[in-house]
Amino acid sequence: MVSRMADIPTELQERTAPTLEAVAKRAGVSPITVSRVVRQPGIVSDDTRLRVEAAMRELGYVPNMVAGSLASARTRLVGVLVPTIANSIFADTVQGLSEVLEPLGFTVILAQSGYDDAREEKMLAALLSRRPEAIIMVGAPATPAGAEMLRRARIAVVETWELPAAPIDAAAGFDNHAAGVEVARYFAKAGRRRLAFVGGDDRRAEQRWLGFLEAARAAGLDDPQRVSVTRGAGAGAATVVLTEAPDADAVFAANDAYAIALLSAMRRADLLGPLGSPQPVAVVGLGDLEMGRLFAPALSTIRVHGVAIGRTAAELALDPTRPRRVDLGFELVLRESG
Amino acid sequence: MVSRMADIPTELQERTAPTLEAVAKRAGVSPITVSRVVRQPGIVSDDTRLRVEAAMRELGYVPNMVAGSLASARTRLVGVLVPTIANSIFADTVQGLSEVLEPLGFTVILAQSGYDDAREEKMLAALLSRRPEAIIMVGAPATPAGAEMLRRARIAVVETWELPAAPIDAAAGFDNHAAGVEVARYFAKAGRRRLAFVGGDDRRAEQRWLGFLEAARAAGLDDPQRVSVTRGAGAGAATVVLTEAPDADAVFAANDAYAIALLSAMRRADLLGPLGSPQPVAVVGLGDLEMGRLFAPALSTIRVHGVAIGRTAAELALDPTRPRRVDLGFELVLRESG
DNA sequence: TCGGCGAATGACAGCGCTATCATTCCAGAA
DNA sequence: TTCTGGAATGATAGCGCTGTCATTCGCCGA
Structure with missing residues (x-):
């Protein structure tokens, strides 16, 4: 809390911040007029306004919104x-x-x-x-x-x-549920048979999972496998899909970070096909992170505009x-x- | 602003939030005692405290810190x-x-x-x-x-x-400058000759660049090429390195997002070597994003613990x-x- | 028995502002 | 000249709390 006292005229070296009243005194007006200059400058005469503004500048006045809030209930x-x-x-x-x-x-x-x-x-x-x-x-x-x-x-x-x-x-x-439905329907239509879902267990992820599950069933597929990751474990946790659902041919990740982590792990395990051709394991994320767009392979995703x-x-x-x-x-x- | 009035006893349906005073009245004590129950329950007798706490619960009292802040200057x-x-x-x-x-x-x-x-x-x-x-x-x-x-x-x-x-x-x-120095020195020691830097122009990126430049010169290398990207353009902008500094054999990206975007673009352009062997173009980021660690190839970076x-x-x-x-x-x- | 003391509680003023109403002043109409 | 009304400014009373004393009361030791 260093302060360059030298920069401030002696008479202004107050221990406490200047108040409306201090400004009013210096400008030779009443406190309420200063308040008006701050909040509705239009209703104050130019002459007065200029004097008040000068006083505010000289004192380095910063309105106290704590007091203002209490008084105005705003x-x-x-x-x-x-x-x-x-x-x-x-x-x-x-x-x-x-x-x-x-x-x-x-x-x-x-x-x-x-x-x-x-x-x-x-x-x-x-x-x-x-x-x-x-x-x-x-x-x-x-x-x-x-x-x-x-x-x-x-x-x-x-x-x-x-x-x-x-x-x-x-x-x-x-509608998180509908998002899950859409992904499962897409997977089914694309001929994928063994679906998996990876995500946390907050209500939103839960809804996505439920939609995903229902639509998979409706499409006549086996129940998708659900891989849960603890929140706070980081996106890296999503890579457990590779061991917990090794047979899946399509994975819906509850967010793009999981999806990218998974794709990276798949590359490392040499599970990725060449760019430009369909991937052996489809991965769809949610969120449309910029990183996903840039990634190779570019990430398919449920775009949501945060x-x-x-x-x-x-x-x-x-x-x-x-x-x-x-x-x-x-x-x-x-x-x-x- | 729907409200289930039915849930609240009639006498409590106030238009305004209950105050300390309302709680005090209901508990049959003075306002200051209620204040004490909130801030230093220890100095109030158990009997009184319990009564006050009950009154607070019944009224759904939430202290008004705006008023409290003004009064206490905290x-x-x-x-x-x-x-x-x-x-x-x-x-x-x-x-x-x-x-x-x-x-x-x-x-x-x-x-x-x-x-x-x-x-x-x-x-x-x-x-x-x-x-x-x-x-x-x-x-x-x-x-x-x-x-x-x-x-x-x-x-x-x-x-x-x-x-x-x-x-x-x-x-x-x-020390952002020192970070730049360290990366340039490392590149030089690793035998890289044509360095490039990609980043914005805020003061921190500037310092990294300066350190990078100085250390490259000190190592007897040509001046690194500086590729500037506008902030807000997104990490994708970093890929211009490929066209603006096509000859570089080592790139320092001012942050991991840029680095990852660049690596992705390099993969797409088939500029990446196989995992496990040295990359034809070295890329080092800054920040140590989890994503960088997961990425393939795993991102070298200046780790900073945000x-x-x-x-x-x-x-x-x-x-x-x-x-x-x-x-x-x-x-x-x-x-x-x- | 009584003074004294700590624990518990309360009265009062005021934090820095704003809402509201009152006042002053002067231009223009009657 | 007197009156009217709008523009500009001010006086007053809080907003809901907390800091700082002051007061009460029961209990202990002398």
């Missing part, structure tokens, strides 16, 4: 709760919602649940204690208590990356008149991997 | 400023610092500069207006005005991912007695790619 805060931000598609969603929120003067407060229900509940309470004007989260609250807190808060709540039948308030996502989910979630959070349930859809993108 | 907020959170190594750092901060009751407020100096300054002001107890940012402030705001705020400021000679307050990172940077930054932010400049170092990890 925090301009949006709480964001994700399972994890590291190495994940959710980072795109946070990016997308920030893009919408920041220009409007909203600040994002971020919390991570680590896929842990108890922790999610705790983080929800922590977020709510900051009195955000909206909460945007990945998925629906895992616990009834969490859902109840959210309802009582009487603020906008947007659930993302899935589409609950009855969202607490709003939802922006896609950034758009974020943007839409932000818009739903801010505008209560918009339809409360937005399906951003998905798209099976076929490339070289299967 | 916000328990930490501002985090990153260039971008999407698809980036900085997500790991945010993860790391959250791990330290959250259990201590701190909340992260997040802002992105988008590698834009003016926007960085704006976001810094926005962050500061929330009165965080510390600011953790990637790099040093880009503008003097930004640095000045930070200094005047008299809070902990931690710069990360680089090690400024004179940080505003504290820094947790590594999570540790975040954790350390959080510790520096909270403890002013710790040494203010922590070099987390880096490590050249040689794998199959070069």
Whole structure:
């Protein structure tokens, strides 16, 4: 906390940050006028405004939004709760919602649940204690208590990356079950017979698996094999597919990172065919990471636009008149991997 | 903002969230006692505490930290400023610092500069207006005005991912210049003659380039070729190395994403040797993404522990007695790619 | 018996701002 | 000249908490 005191005129070396009142005194106006210069400069005369702005500059005044929020009951805060931000598609969603929120003067407060229900509940309470004007989260609250807190808060709540039948308030996502269905149908149509699924066990992965299973059955195939990987084990864990489902001729990975890890392991095991011809084992991911597009073989995937989910979630959070349930859809993108 | 009013007893259907005072009334104590139950339960008698806790539960009381922060001048907020959170190594750092901060009751407020100096300054002001107890940012402030705001705020400021000679307050990172030097030296020792560098032009990439250039010269090599990619163009842009520096026999990519994109393009162009033997064109990345480790050929890289940077930054932010400049170092990890 | 002390609880003021209403002032209409 | 009304500015009262005393009360030792 070094500070170059020399840069600041002696009379301004306060221990505490300058307040509205200090600025007002210096400019010879009342505090409320300073407040107006900050929030609605238009209604202050040019002469006064200039004097106040000069005083603010001289003092290095930074408005205290904590006080402002308390007085106005508007925090301009949006709480964001994700399972994890590291190495994940959710980072795109946070990016997308920030893009919408920041220009409007909203600040994002971020919390991570680590896929842990108890922790999610705790983080929800922590977020709510900051009195955000909206909460945007990945998925629906895992616990009834969490859902109840959210309802009582009487603020906008947007659930993302899935589409609950009855969202607490709003939802922006896609049908994970349908994504699983689409992949299984595609595999069946492409003549694949022994399907496998690799993914975690959060609700979204579960829905993908269920859709995948049902569609495989409907197509008259044997039940796909399900390979579970613990979250937090990293994408590398997905390579166990090679030992746990060695006979599979088509694998649906719950996300692109798993899919790429798997393809890399397959290359190493010399299980990949030449580029340009059909692969002996088809692999389809989900998420459409840029890396997947660049990869060789280029990864087939369920494209989901994480950034758009974020943007839409932000818009739903801010505008209560918009339809409360937005399906951003998905798209099976076929490339070289299967 | 649907709400199941039916779930809540009629007398509790308030339009506004319950306050300390409401809880106090219901429990038959004074507001300050309720405050104590929340903050230091130990000093309240069991009997009273139980009554208050019951009242809080019944009312669904969630403390208002906005008011609490104003009254106590402690916000328990930490501002985090990153260039971008999407698809980036900085997500790991945010993860790391959250791990330290959250259990201590701190909340992260997040802002992105988008590698834009003016926007960085704006976001810094926005962050500061929330009165965080510390600011953790990637790099040093880009503008003097930004640095000045930070200094005047008299809070902990931690710069990360680089090690400024004179940080505003504290820094947790590594020597980007030295990383460039190490890679060039390694390439020279390995007999590579025509080096290339691909990266953006932020200060950290610049330092890596400078170190790379100097060490190449010192080793008696021709000046490496520098291939610049615009930020935001995505990792795919790194593949232009193949056309802009077709003769290079060793490439240092400013981050692993670029390196992986490049290797993928090389495979597609059939420029990769068989796994297990030295590659015709060596590629070294920076960051040690899990994906690089899994990739075939496994990516050689400058390992930098983004999570540790975040954790350390959080510790520096909270403890002013710790040494203010922590070099987390880096490590050249040689794998199959070069 | 009584003073003294620690444990438990409370009263009061104020954090830095904003909502709301009041006041001042002057141009233009009557 | 007087009156009216809009533009500009100000006074006042909180927002929901917490810091800082002050008070109460039961219990112990002298």
